[in-house]
Amino acid sequence: MPxxxxxxxxxxxxxxxxxxxxxxxxxxxxxxxxTDLMQAEEIRAALREVQPQLIVNAAAYTAVDQAESEPAxxxxxxxxxxxxxxxxxxxxxxxxxxxSTDYVFDGRAARPLTETDPVAPLNAYGRSKLAGEAxxxxxxLIAYLILRTSWVYAARGRNILTTMQRLARGGxxxxxxxxxxxxxxxxxxxxxxxxxxxxxxxxxxDWAPLRDLGGxxxxxxxxxxxxxxxxRAILAASPRPDGSVAHVAPISSHxxxxxxxxxxxxVLDTALLRSVFAVSLPHWRQGLxxxxxxxxxxxxxxSRPSRLAPAPVSPRVGx
Numbered sequence: 678m679p680x681x682x683x684x685x686x687x688x689x690x691x692x693x694x695x696x697x698x699x700x701x702x703x704x705x706x707x708x709x710x711x712t713d714l715m716q717a718e719e720i721r722a723a724l725r726e727v728q729p730q731l732i733v734n735a736a737a738y739t740a741v742d743q744a745e746s747e748p749a750x751x752x753x754x755x756x757x758x759x760x761x762x763x764x765x766x767x768x769x770x771x772x773x774x775x776x777s778t779d780y781v782f783d784g785r786a787a788r789p790l791t792e793t794d795p796v797a798p799l800n801a802y803g804r805s806k807l808a809g810e811a812x813x814x815x816x817x818l819i820a821y822l823i824l825r826t827s828w829v830y831a832a833r834g835r836n837i838l839t840t841m842q843r844l845a846r847g848g849x850x851x852x853x854x855x856x857x858x859x860x861x862x863x864x865x866x867x868x869x870x871x872x873x874x875x876x877x878x879x880x881x882x883d884w885a886p887l888r889d890l891g892g893x894x895x896x897x898x899x900x901x902x903x904x905x906x907x908x909r910a911i912l913a914a915s916p917r918p919d920g921s922v923a924h925v926a927p928i929s930s931h932x933x934x935x936x937x938x939x940x941x942x943x944v945l946d947t948a949l950l951r952s953v954f955a956v957s958l959p960h961w962r963q964g965l966x967x968x969x970x971x972x973x974x975x976x977x978x979x980s981r982p983s984r985l986a987p988a989p990v991s992p993r994v995g996x
Contacts, residue, residue: 678702680729684712684901685736685760689831690776693868694735701875702731709736714758715750724765731875731884732766733774734759736927737806741780742936744801751801757810763816764923772820772884772891773813774871779859779897781807784940789901791946792825792893800937810893820887823870827897827945828907831864836905840864841911851912855905855927859943862898863964870896874954890953895945898961903927910962912970 679702685691686706698704705727712723714736716845724732737755738744759775766773780803781796810823830838844851871959878886902910905927912923930939947958957978 678953679731680705680727681733682724682727682729682732682776683707684714684732684955685981688735688737689829689834689836689864690826690867692737692831692833693865694871695732695890697868697872698733698875701872701879705729715753715759719762719763720758720761724762724769724771729771730769731772731774732769733871734762735776737776738802741760741802741939742802745936748801748805751805752808755902756806756812757800757807760812760816763813763818763821763927764919766821767816772822772887773818773820774824774875775809775813776867777810777823777825777893778806779805779825779931779943779945780940781810782940782943782975784857784942786942789946790895792895792949799940802937810830810838813986814817818886818891820891822871822887822891823875824867824950825945826862826867827943828859829859829864829867830861830968836967837861837907838911838965841855841908842915844914845915846917851908851923851926852928852933853903853905853908854930854933855903856929857941857943858901858903860897860899860901860945861961862896865968865976866959867896867963869958870950870958873978874950877956886975894950894953895947895982896950897945897947897948897958898964899958900960900962900963901944907961907965911969912963914966948985 681698681702681704683694683704683706686695686708695706712719717806738751763773781798782790783797783799796807798807830836878884908925912925916922
């Protein structure tokens with residue numbers, strides 16, 4: 678059974694990946710308490726101890742506004758650490774899967790963005806994620822996947838879904854930007870499609886086909902909406918105890934100042950991923966409905982309980 682090292686086990690995508698990767702091998706899931714991604718030697722030590730055939734990096738510095746004040750920290754985690762992982766993957770002859778972001782684009786497009794469209798990040802977070810992508814490509818690795826996703830949310834942790842559900846229970850005024858467009862993507866969809874891609878790429882017990890199929894792909898829900906549309910949908914499905922629904926007011930980006938500028942349009946074209954790996958990507962609204970209504974083991978790809986059963990996960994290297 679192949680060994681898999683997963684970085685970022687406590688994040689939105691990493692949490693879901695622990696389940697979806699389990700049928701593919703022995704998963705060693707690492708969190709920040711196990712490996713400090715700002716310390717290159719800790720990354721190397723973790724990987725050299727396990728000697729994995731597959732490395733999956735779901736860890737990231739994701740505080741977009743804070744990154745404007747801490748660009749070096751963002752770059753250390755999203756750029757430098759990824760370079761170390763890629764170098765180790767090459768040394769170990771391992772497959773490397775890394776998650777990137779729609780924020781590598783400037784948002785000026787008027788149609789869904791393809792993998793070959795020019796990149797021009799607007800903020801420090803986007804620049805750090807782009808540096809991670811560049812490090813992988815420069816590493817000499819052949820078998821890798823860079824999966825760009827967008828507007829990721831989950832039923833746990835701190836994200837727009839859980840924040841809006843909390844605000845809906847109170848009496849605070851809610852405002853949401855209506856001039857930024859994207860595709861809200863459930864973390865479970867990202868994890869399940871990632872596993873599906875790896876299964877589709879498995880030949881002769883390993884992932885040798887990825888040496889030909891590897892590269893950069895876009896992985897996001899279908900459709901598009903504004904943050905205002907998304908918040909309205911969340912609130913409509915999260916009524917207060919008395920049955921009322923919290924009100925949300927649409928505002929422009931100019932009326933919602935933030936340290937980091939965001940792309941106005943970051944809808945990702947997923948045709949390449951769907952074509953190469955024969956995967957389907959449901960509409961963002963379907964993902965939200967499933968996230969809010971179905972039990973924890975529900976699978977967005979089937980709308981039925983997932984056949985990807987949970988398996989024991991090694992929580993750290995060593996004991």
